[in-house]
Each structure stands twice: as C-alpha cells, then as structure tokens.
Amino acid sequence: MKQTTYIQAITDALDEEMARDESVFLIGQDIGLYGGVFKATKGLQDKYGKMRVIDSPISEVYIAGGSIGASLVGMRAVPEIQFADFITPAMDQIIQQAQKVRYRTGGEWWAPVTFRVCCGGDVGGGIYHSQINEAWFVNSPGLVVVMPSTAYDAKGLLKSAIRSNDPVIYFEHKRLYRSVKEELPEEEFLVPIGKADIKREGKDATIISYGYMLHQSLKAANTLSEEGVEVEVLDLRTLLPYDKEAVLESVKKTSRAVIVHESNKTGGVGAEISAFISEKIFEYLDAPITRVCGLDVPGVPFAPPMEHYYLPNPDRIVDAVRELMSY
Amino acid sequence: MAAATKKTSKKKKDVDHPFTDKQLLEVYHYLQKTRLMDEQMRKLFRKARFAGTFFSAVGQEATTVCPAYLLEKDDFIGPSHREIGACITKGITLKEITTQIYARGNSVDKGKSHPCHYGRKDINVINPASTVASQTVLATGAAMAYKIRGDKHVAIGFFGEGGTSRGGWHESLNFAGVHKLPAIYVCQNNFWAESVPASLQAGVKKFADRAKAYGFPGVTIDGNDVVTVLKTTKEAIDRARAGEGPTLIEMLTYRWYGHSEIDPADYRTQDECDLWRKKDPIPRFEKYLMDEKILSRERKEGIISEIETEIKEAIDFAEESPYADPEEALTDVYGENYG
Numbered sequence: 001m002k003q004t005t006y007i008q009a010i011t012d013a014l015d016e017e018m019a020r021d022e023s024v025f026l027i028g029q030d031i032g033l034y035g036g037v038f039k040a041t042k043g044l045q046d047k048y049g050k051m052r053v054i055d056s057p058i059s060e061v062y063i064a065g066g067s068i069g070a071s072l073v074g075m076r077a078v079p080e081i082q083f084a085d086f087i088t089p090a091m092d093q094i095i096q097q098a099q100k101v102r103y104r105t106g107g108e109w110w111a112p113v114t115f116r117v118c119c120g121g122d123v124g125g126g127i128y129h130s131q132i133n134e135a136w137f138v139n140s141p142g143l144v145v146v147m148p149s150t151a152y153d154a155k156g157l158l159k160s161a162i163r164s165n166d167p168v169i170y171f172e173h174k175r176l177y178r179s180v181k182e183e184l185p186e187e188e189f190l191v192p193i194g195k196a197d198i199k200r201e202g203k204d205a206t207i208i209s210y211g212y213m214l215h216q217s218l219k220a221a222n223t224l225s226e227e228g229v230e231v232e233v234l235d236l237r238t239l240l241p242y243d244k245e246a247v248l249e250s251v252k253k254t255s256r257a258v259i260v261h262e263s264n265k266t267g268g269v270g271a272e273i274s275a276f277i278s279e280k281i282f283e284y285l286d287a288p289i290t291r292v293c294g295l296d297v298p299g300v301p302f303a304p305p306m307e308h309y310y311l312p313n314p315d316r317i318v319d320a321v322r323e324l325m326s327y
Numbered sequence: 328m329a330a331a332t333k334k335t336s337k338k339k340k341d342v343d344h345p346f347t348d349k350q351l352l353e354v355y356h357y358l359q360k361t362r363l364m365d366e367q368m369r370k371l372f373r374k375a376r377f378a379g380t381f382f383s384a385v386g387q388e389a390t391t392v393c394p395a396y397l398l399e400k401d402d403f404i405g406p407s408h409r410e411i412g413a414c415i416t417k418g419i420t421l422k423e424i425t426t427q428i429y430a431r432g433n434s435v436d437k438g439k440s441h442p443c444h445y446g447r448k449d450i451n452v453i454n455p456a457s458t459v460a461s462q463t464v465l466a467t468g469a470a471m472a473y474k475i476r477g478d479k480h481v482a483i484g485f486f487g488e489g490g491t492s493r494g495g496w497h498e499s500l501n502f503a504g505v506h507k508l509p510a511i512y513v514c515q516n517n518f519w520a521e522s523v524p525a526s527l528q529a530g531v532k533k534f535a536d537r538a539k540a541y542g543f544p545g546v547t548i549d550g551n552d553v554v555t556v557l558k559t560t561k562e563a564i565d566r567a568r569a570g571e572g573p574t575l576i577e578m579l580t581y582r583w584y585g586h587s588e589i590d591p592a593d594y595r596t597q598d599e600c601d602l603w604r605k606k607d608p609i610p611r612f613e614k615y616l617m618d619e620k621i622l623s624r625e626r627k628e629g630i631i632s633e634i635e636t637e638i639k640e641a642i643d644f645a646e647e648s649p650y651a652d653p654e655e656a657l658t659d660v661y662g663e664n665y666g
C-alpha cells in the first residue's frame with residue numbers, strides 16, 4: 001500500500017484545503033517557484049498561481065502581519081516560517097496582533113492564520129537552524145500551538161488548523177519530514193485540536209511527549225517493555241490549549257509521569273504539565289514527576305557530539321523511567 | 328462616509344477640485360465633530376472621569392478626516408492612536424467612542440483594550456494595537472487580500488512620522504511596492520514622536536522620500552489645507568483602485584497638546600506652538616467655505632449645536648453605562664471550543 005511521508009502529508013493537506021476553500025493562500029520565502037526549501041509546497045504554485053502561493057521577500061514581520069491583515073478581511077492565510085529560529089521578527093505581529101486581536105476587540109475581529117513553522121534538531125542544523133521555541137507561544141493564551149509526530153496527525157492537524165478561526169502555530173519537525181511515513185486513509189479526515197493521543201498503552205508509567213521526541217519515547221518504551229515495565233506514551237499533539245483530561249487520566253492510571261521534550265527544560269512545556277499534574281492529582285503519584293529535556297543553553301550546538309549531548313535520547317528516557325520505578 | 332464624487336462644481340475662486348458643495352460641507356461637519364469631541368474628551372480626562380490617558384489629535388483633523396471621507400464602506404482603515412477623526416468619519420459613533428474611552432461593558436471591546444483604540448468590523452476599521460505603525464502592516468495585508476481576490480477595495484494605513492522608523496513599516500511598503508497593492512499610506516508628520524523631534528527620527532528631510540526606496544510615489548503636502556488633503560488623497564485612492572499601486576502621502580501638521588494628556592510637552596517652544604495654531608485647518612477651511620458662500624454663519628451655528636447635543640448624549644450614555652462583569656475578562660480568548 002502507498003506510504004505517505006510526514007512532509008507529503010503536509011503538502012496534501014495544503015492542497016486539499018486550497019482546493020476546498022478559495023480564501024486559503026500561502027505566503028513565505030522560497031515556497032512558490034522553488035516549492036519550499038524542504039519542498040513542503042512543491043507543485044502548489046503551478047496549481048494555484050502566484051497570488052495564492054506567494055514568494056515573499058525576506059520580511060518575517062510582513063509575512064506574519066500581512067497574513068494577519070489579510071485574514072481580518074476574510075482570507076485564511078498559511079504563512080511558512082522557513083526555520084523556527086527566524087520567527088523572532090514575526091513575534092511582534094504574532095503577539096501584538098494575532099494573539100490579542102480577538103480579545104482586544106471584544107470578539108469583533110479574529111485572525112484565522114496558520115503559521116507553519118519548520119523546527120527541530122538532530123539534523124546537523126547548528127545553533128540557528130535547529131530550535132524549537134514552542135514554550136514562547138504556549139505562554140501566549142489566544143494562540144493555538146500544535147506539533148504533530150506522525151504523518152496522519154500532520155495532515156489531520158494541519159487541515160483542522162486551517163479551518164480554525166483562531167491563530168495556530170503549527171510546528172512541523174524537519175527530522176520527521178522523510179523519516180516517518182504510514183498508510184493514510186483515502187477519504188478525508190481531520191485530527192481535532194486540543195486532543196492528545198495515546199500512541200502506546202501501558203500501566204506502569206506515563207511518558208508525555210510530542211514531535212520527534214515522541215518517537216524517541218516509543219523506542220524507550222520498547223526497551224522498558226523487555227524489562228517488564230509497560231509504559232504508556234501520550235502524544236500531546238496540541239500544546240495549547242492542551243488536553244488536561246487525557247494527561248490526568250493517564251497519570252491516574254500509572255501514578256508515574258515523565259515529560260520528554262527537545263527544547264530546553266527551564267520554563268518549558270514540561271514545567272507546565274508537571275505543575276498541573278501535581279496541583280490536581282498529587283495523591284495519585286508514587287514518584288516525583290520527572291522531565292527529560294534539551295539542555296538549558298542558548299541553542300542547539302552544531303558539532304555532532306555536542307548536538308547529541310544536547311538532545312534527549314532513548315537511553316536517557318529509559319534511565320529516567322527506571323529511576324521512577326525504583327521509588 | 329462619502330459617496331463617490333460626482334460632478335465638478337463651479338467655483339468662483341481659483342481653487343480647482345472635483346468636490347461638490349455638499350461634500351465639502353460634510354467634510355466640514357466631520358472636522359468640527361472631531362475637534363469638539365476631542366476637546367471634550369480632554370476636559371473629561373482632566374476631571375478624572377475616565378482612567379488611562381487620552382491622545383488628542385487637535386490640530387491634525389484634516390489629515391485623518393479627509394482620507395476617511397473619501398473611502399467606501401468596504402475599504403479598510405488601519406489606524407494608530409491619533410485617528411479619532413478617521414474613525415468618526417468612517418462611521419464609528421460618538422457613543423462607541425465614549426463607551427470605549429470609559430471602558431464600559433457596552434463598548435465594542437467591552438472595556439478590554441485602551442482609550443483611543445476605536446474600531447468596528449462592519450465598516451472595516453480595525454481597533455488598533457498600541458504598537459506604533461502596526462496597523463500599517465495589517466492594512467498592507469488587507470490590500471494584499473484585495474489583490475488576491477481581485478476586489479476593488481483599498482486600504483489606508485495611518486501612522487505618525489515616528490512610525491516610519493519601524494521595521495515592519497518598511498517591510499510592508501516594500502511588499503506593497505513589489506505587488507502594486509491598492510494601499511494608501513498616510514504619514515501625519517507632526518514633527519514630534521512623543522519627545523523625539525523628526526530630525527532624530529530619520530536621515531531624510533522629507534518622510535515622503537522613503538517611498539523612493541519602494542518604487543512608488545511619495546508626496547509631501549500641507550496637511551492643514553483641507554482641499555489639498557482631499558485632492559491628493561483622492562488621486563492616491565483612484566490610483567490604487569485602478570491597480571496602479573500605492574502612494575505615500577506625508578501630511579505636514581501639528582498636535583496642539585501633549586503626546587497624551589499626561590504629557591506637558593515642555594520639549595517644544597511656545598513660538599512653534601503659536602505658529603502652528605495660526606495654521607489651524609478648521610478656520611482656514613471655514614473661511615474658504617464662507618467666501619464661496621457654501622457655508623453661512625447660521626448654518627455653522629446649526630452644525631455646531633447639533634454636534635454639541637450629540638456629544639453630550641454620548642457622554643451621558645457612557646457615564647450611565649456600567650462596566651462589564653469582571654468575569655468578562657475570561658471571554659474572547661478563543662473562537663472555538665477545543666475542550
């Protein structure tokens with residue numbers, strides 16, 4: 001059967017939504033003529049024309065703010081941020097406009113923009129092409145933040161994001177573009193925003209993760225299973241607003257929780273999830289909540305041994321779970 | 328709101344323009360309404376009737392009223408903090424302005440934003456964010472949408488000369504130049520950005536010259552001459568609607584009072600202020616209308632007393648209106664339920 005890669009799932013989702021809704025348009029650097037630096041938008045300019053797949057100047061403030069302005073008057077914009085690292089100039093418009101426009105206008109206006117943000121390490125990208133800065137956005141209520149780990153979720157979440165009337169930061173992990181694939185249904189499907197997904201069932205401990213680290217967590221779970229420890233792996237998928245019920249339900253069942261993410265630890269998503277679990281179901285816990293995260297350093301370093309030292313890996317996740325099991 | 332200009336009226340004097348007497352009188356009405364409303368809001372702030380501050384635009388009315396007057400309902404306005412005139416002229420009611428300034432529950436934003444951030448969706452005036460020149464980016468995005476769809480609408484971004492120093496402003500004008508977007512950029516050069524003089528804002532003498540870098544026309548005009556502002560803006564709007572691209576219009580003007588009501592504005596000289604008060608746009612236009620027998624003393628008094636009644640009603644309405652329930656703070660975060 002036909003296998004669809006994570007990146008092809010993204011291209012297909014864009015294609016389907018553009019065909020279905022004339023108000024959907026794309027804007028970004030190198031996305032048209034070139035089809036995107038990773039080819040996520042390949043073929044779409046030929047199909048939809050230069051004004052629906054716009055090759056923009058190197059102007060992140062405008063890519064974000066122009067998308068928001070267009071969305072205020074009835075368009076659904078899907079800007080591409082070529083590397084999450086370069087979203088910094090766009091933050092001005094994302095925070096001052098996209099995040100706040102519905103609130104500051106008492107619900108009069110809203111900005112249905114899906115920011116496709118290419119992110120992540122373990123690709124030898126170095127300090128300016130490897131970042132995942134999801135925590136900045138998760139700390140910004142009014143935004144929706146999602147990060148798929150599979151081709152199915154990549155497609156279904158992108159379609160839901162484009163149809164949502166809220167601004168969505170859609171993090172797509174470049175390490176997964178071609179390394180992850182699966183058979184996808186022929187018929188149309190959506191993945192709901194705000195719903196986590198159990199990617200592996202277990203009873204002894206819960207690993208909460210997303211993106212590339214979800215796969216590293218699954219590898220760790222396989223190793224642990226051989227030792228007789230059955231780990232549940234919960235894919236958060238939506239980081240804001242996240243699926244609180246699913247988190248509590250799983251941890252109530254297993255009484256142990258590890259949160260795994262690639263970005264740095266302090267002030268990260270893991271800190272939020274951990275605090276939330278202990279506020280709500282402290283009495284269910286058999287061990288402290290643990291985090292396995294990237295290092296608290298300014299970026300992902302370039303030299304391969306340093307990059308691997310920075311990134312969480314299955315061994316570190318296994319160690320963390322083993323330690324929890326020893327309580 | 329203007330209807331499209333129809334026929335050229337016969338003028339005795341040598342001022343050549345395409346506007347009818349009726350249109351000129353409507354513009355006069357909006358100028359007076361803006362001025363009188365603005366002065367009232369200043370007084371009320373001084374009497375501590377509302378919190379925060381107020382950004383007076385007294386002295387600058389022509390620069391915002393005239394462009395807004397020439398727009399159609401579906402054209403987009405991206406205002407900043409000093410565009411009360413554009414908002415009133417495009418159709419924001421005085422009650423919407425007072426309830427917004429008073430942060431009452433029945434204002435458009437339910438009290439969530441900040442004074443002077445007026446807007447309404449059905450007339451395409453986006454309630455602004457405070458970030459300087461930010462709505463210039465949005466207006467450019469709206470113009471991009473019009474181009475994608477082939478709509479005949481235009482978008483105006485309003486900003487001060489200080490706003491032209493921001494990166495997003497340059498990125499927007501650059502993009503508008505590349506795609507010949509139906510956008511009009513109105514720079515109100517009032518020579519000051521809070522306490523920073525224009526000479527410290529830019530290396531160019533004329534802010535309109537910035538347009539050269541983006542491949543479209545930039546013009547500098549007397550922003551206190553109503554007919555000139557109307558004519559120049561009309562040309563820019565016509566160009567935009569015809570698909571000929573954007574125009575940057577620098578309008579020289581002056582704010583009479585502080586940056587906001589909490590600013591004593593002691594960085595300026597009295598002479599400079601006096602000089603600009605003599606160039607007040609409203610009496611200048613009024614004299615023209617009276618010389619041309621378009622406006623009479625009685626008509627003027629009628630207009631003013633009508634406006635004063637409307638202002639009083641709007642203030643009473645806001646003062647009698649309650650704040651929203653504090654729990655309203657929890658609403659308008661998301662449009663969808665993700666639970």
Ligand SMILES: Cc1ncc(C[n+]2csc(CCOP(=O)(O)OP(=O)(O)O)c2C)c(N)n1
Pocket residue numbers: 408409457458459486487488489490491515517519520521586
């Ligand atoms: C990004 C940003 N920086 C600073 C401010 C504070 N601020 C508000 S208005 C203003 C001056 C604006 O000057 P100008 O653009 O000339 O407009 P004017 O006030 O003269 O109408 C400043 C510095 C702000 N609101 N946003």
Ligand SMILES: [Mg+2]
Pocket residue numbers: 487488489515516517518519520521
């Ligand atoms: Mg100024």
